[in-house]
Amino acid sequence: FFATTFVLTVATFLASRTYWSQYNAHLAASEAVLAGLGASSLHAFSLRWGRVASRTATALLLVAASLPGAWHVVQGSRQQFLDVVALANHVRSDVPRDACLFAFEPGQALVAGRLPMGATPVVDTYATMIQDAMSTGDRFDDTNEAFAAPEAQQALRVMLGSCRFVILGWQGTWQLTRESMPWFKQHFVRRFPPTDTGGVGLWERRADR
Structure with missing residues (x-):
């Protein structure tokens, strides 16, 4: 359901002639649930990988997920x-x-x-x-x-x-x-x-x- 909601919301943005970047805030609800689902899946896999491997994979994923947003914030603040x-x-x-x-x-x-x-x-x-x-x-x-x-x-x-x-x-x-x-x-x-x-x-x- 939430994956479908996310896709439909993005499709609505793309179809809008008056899109503004602040509209992205409407993605927060579905993104939060999907992120929780991803964390749950990662935890399940960690039981198979072992503690060290799972922590390393989690850290890398968190860094990769935060880089685009951090780059956008830094660029905007500089300007x-x-x-x-x-x-x-x-x-x-x-x-x-x-x-x-x-x-x-x-x-x-x-x-x-x-x-x-x-x-x-x-x-x-x-x-x-x-x-x-x-x-x-x-x-x-x-x-x-x-x-x-x-x-x-x-x-x-x-x-x-x-x-x-x-x-x-x-x-x-x-x-x-x-x-x-x-x-x-x-x-x-x-x-x-x-x-x-x-x-x-x-x-x-x-x-x-």
């Missing part, structure tokens, strides 16, 4: 950790706690101890934009096409315009179209870091906008 920590420190010291802070990736605001704010707090901009794009009943071939829909971009501009500060990284750059990005830079000015380093940054709405 984002320093930028996000520096940004979080700046937000804590320079952004008033009662000021609206919009983050395309909410985790970047959470690191600074800030929850989603605004007239309508947005937790998941990815899902919100897809929902806005499909509000007229239209269907799209992929996520990029949905993001580019006028309804999605207009709603995004309203959300951005309702906040004083915006955290913009690769996700925001992806979700803003070529038409919306100039609008964003006309209405917001980069505060941290002062120059574009290609990473995540904090922007503030211009006083005259």
Whole structure:
């Protein structure tokens, strides 16, 4: 049953046009049971192999199973950790706690101890934009096409315009179209870091906008 559940879940991911890596968390339930089954089978075999051989085989399997996840964590932390920590420190010291802070990736605001704010707090901009794009009943071939829909971009501009500060990284750059990005830079000015380093940054709405 759990093996079938695992396969069907993966198949659903592959069929989805809006797949996001966080969806992998749904595999945890079936993976936990399958891992327990594997451990039970390994224990049964160990009774035949002997104590030393079984412990060696178990250790090797555990190391092999943990390597892919460990590599992914290390690579991800190298790419984002320093930028996000520096940004979080700046937000804590320079952004008033009662000021609206919009983050395309909410985790970047959470690191600074800030929850989603605004007239309508947005937790998941990815899902919100897809929902806005499909509000007229239209269907799209992929996520990029949905993001580019006028309804999605207009709603995004309203959300951005309702906040004083915006955290913009690769996700925001992806979700803003070529038409919306100039609008964003006309209405917001980069505060941290002062120059574009290609990473995540904090922007503030211009006083005259």
